[in-house]
Amino acid sequence: MSPLFCKPRPGAGTLYSQYEPCIQRTISFRGLQMKSDLPMIHEWTSKEYAVDYWQMNGPFSQLYAIYQCMEYNPYAHSFIGLMDNVVICQYDVYNILADELKGHIDAAPDDCGFHLLMSPNEKPIPGLTRIIVRSFLAYYFSFTKATRMYAEPDINNHKSIVLLEACGFKKIKTVDMSYKTAHVYCIESRL
Secondary structure (H helix, E strand, C coil), rough: CCCCCCCCCCCEEEEEEEEEEECCCCEEEEEECCCHHHHHHHHHHHHHHHHHHHCCCCHHHHHHHHHHHHCCCCEEEEEEECCCEEEEEEEEEEEEHHHHHHHHHHCCCEEECCCCCEEECCCCCCCHHHHHHHHHHHHHHCCCCCCCEEEECCCCCHHHHHHHHHHHCCCEEEEECCCCCEEEEEEEECC
């Protein structure tokens, strides 16, 4: 199994940035910083919109333990997305062969999956989540080893399903995982 090829070295700073003319804002990504980002992520995961699908609304110590493991896990990484240098989302990327999903699909050694958590929507910008996903895919597919990205939303998470389809993901199957029934979606590099 290959380590996650897009895992940045510690303290790498901004990893990717692009100006989005349709919203006149710059979207960028960096690695998650445990001390400064986790209290905010804990607050987000406790919000009503995140509880059902993230299932991380427990104590801060539990969230800290999960992300500390991810920080040292060579097969996964958590990224922070920013809009004009303000944190707007959190992305978890993982190697499929290091995840339960490997038992349900025929994945190549460098295929990855992702989970996305947006910040609370206090000042809605139409299409922002779609822009965030497309920006992250541009970063992800800039790596030569990146050929496919998977997502596995809960079958009842209609917003995520609509988002994935709007971003070009194709549904390949429905699977029963240990903690949910999920639709598996995939998008391939256009190179």
